[in-house]
Amino acid sequence: MHSAVLLIEFGSIILGLGLLGRFAARFRFSPIPLYLLSGLAFGEGGLLPLGASEEFVATGAEIGVILLLLMLGLEYTASDLVSNLKAHYPAGLVDCALNALPGAAAALLLGWGPVAAVVLAGVTWISSSGVIAKVLGDLGRVGNRETPVILSVLVLEDLAMAVYLPIVTALVAGVGLAAGSVTLAIALGVAGLVLFAAVRYGRVISRFVSSDDPEKLLLVVLGLTILVAGVAQQLQVSAAVGAFLVGIALSGEVAEGAHTLLSPLRDLFAAVFFVFFGLHTDPASIPPVLLPALALAVVTAATKIATGYWAARRSGISVKGRWRAGGALVARGEFSIVIAGLAVTAGIEPSLGPLATAYVLILVVLGPLTARYTEPLAAWWARRRTPPDHGITERLPEARTQTAVRD
Numbered sequence: 001m002h003s004a005v006l007l008i009e010f011g012s013i014i015l016g017l018g019l020l021g022r023f024a025a026r027f028r029f030s031p032i033p034l035y036l037l038s039g040l041a042f043g044e045g046g047l048l049p050l051g052a053s054e055e056f057v058a059t060g061a062e063i064g065v066i067l068l069l070l071m072l073g074l075e076y077t078a079s080d081l082v083s084n085l086k087a088h089y090p091a092g093l094v095d096c097a098l099n100a101l102p103g104a105a106a107a108l109l110l111g112w113g114p115v116a117a118v119v120l121a122g123v124t125w126i127s128s129s130g131v132i133a134k135v136l137g138d139l140g141r142v143g144n145r146e147t148p149v150i151l152s153v154l155v156l157e158d159l160a161m162a163v164y165l166p167i168v169t170a171l172v173a174g175v176g177l178a179a180g181s182v183t184l185a186i187a188l189g190v191a192g193l194v195l196f197a198a199v200r201y202g203r204v205i206s207r208f209v210s211s212d213d214p215e216k217l218l219l220v221v222l223g224l225t226i227l228v229a230g231v232a233q234q235l236q237v238s239a240a241v242g243a244f245l246v247g248i249a250l251s252g253e254v255a256e257g258a259h260t261l262l263s264p265l266r267d268l269f270a271a272v273f274f275v276f277f278g279l280h281t282d283p284a285s286i287p288p289v290l291l292p293a294l295a296l297a298v299v300t301a302a303t304k305i306a307t308g309y310w311a312a313r314r315s316g317i318s319v320k321g322r323w324r325a326g327g328a329l330v331a332r333g334e335f336s337i338v339i340a341g342l343a344v345t346a347g348i349e350p351s352l353g354p355l356a357t358a359y360v361l362i363l364v365v366l367g368p369l370t371a372r373y374t375e376p377l378a379a380w381w382a383r384r385r386t387p388p389d390h391g392i393t394e395r396l397p398e399a400r401t402q403t404a405v406r407d
Contacts, residue, residue, distance in 0.1 A: 017271045030131045032333050032364050039278015057276050064273030066229045066243040067266040073247020074255045091311035092156030098303040100125040112349045115171045119343040123356050124300045128333030129154050135371045146321035149312045162241050172346035206254040221258045277337050285354040293358035304329045327374025331367025336360050
């Protein structure tokens with residue numbers, strides 16, 4: 001009976017996610033809010049709490065996080081990461097300062113303590129690469145001049161996660177300063193070693209993993225990723241960071257083939273992850289934190305726009321492109337939930353999970369809107385503030401105007 005109920009519940013979850021995804025695709029917006037809402041509906045305090053399948057969903061959620069970071073790593077080569085880091089690190093520093101500090105300040109003002117402040121700083125800092133990439137494609141801006149600037153900011157955020165996630169993992173686990181320092185040193189050492197191996201021996205690693213048979217390629221890449229993620233978690237680094245580094249180490253045709261094969265699995269388990277996060281958030285706990293979440297969303301939407309504008313200006317992009325770059329960076333999503341999930345699992349602050357859920361729901365809906373309308377609204381405001389030209393030429397007859405131009 002337990003097995004039958006598990007199959008019925010999990011099958012219903014997958015079917016429901018598929019229908020929600022189709023609904024979101026029809027209206028061209030991210031399905032992440034719908035996945036979170038479905039988790040709220042069937043979790044603690046929801047309409048119909050799940051029972052038998054919750055443990056299975058938890059395992060699927062862990063795989064979802066691993067695949068999200070693996071696929072992110074497959075998008076970049078080690079040389080791309082190094083060159084981006086050298087060329088655009090000032091934009092990364094500005095991004096961190098403008099967007100992490102509001103989250104930390106909000107946690108301290110709410111009286112949650114320093115550990116929650118570090119966690120909420122990450123929640124407000126990291127933009128959603130998946131949502132932003134989809135929005136850029138939908139708006140036909142992939143070839144725009146400001147798009148490399150946007151991608152550079154996202155890459156720097158992803159690189160920063162390799163350092164940030166081990167720190168958060170150590171903090172929420174309650175380890176001491178010495179143990180935390182050792183954890184961070186191990187994380188940096190492993191990340192540096194993998195980047196070095198990827199730059200120097202990336203072709204050798206890819207050749208070892210490569211296979212003409214899609215089935216064998218899928219099994220080797222997936223098995224290697226989960227194995228490395230497990231070892232990383234055992235070392236108190238982070239399973240997500242381990243998966244990210246595996247993705248960086250693979251390049252060329254292997255990365256392309258693995259990306260194609262793993263994309264459906266990533267989408268499936270990532271959706272399960274969002275549901276799992278919603279399952280562990282009581283809907284009744286969201287209204288008390290809705291106003292702080294809304295205020296934080298407004299502030300950090302403005303700071304993200306400022307970040308994109310500054311980064312694009314530094315790269316010599318036109319004013320319109322600067323506003324487009326800023327508006328595109330507003331969306332938060334999967335990685336904000338991953339970071340908040342660490343704190344929720346550790347139980348450091350009961351209200352942090354609901355606030356993060358409300359915050360992501362607001363910005364994952366607002367993000368595509370700011371990407372589309374920030375530049376037109378800025379142009380409209382500039383025209384409104386510019387005084388009309390009441391010069392003499394405007395009142396001259398056509399013949400006299402042409403004479404004045406010739407003169």
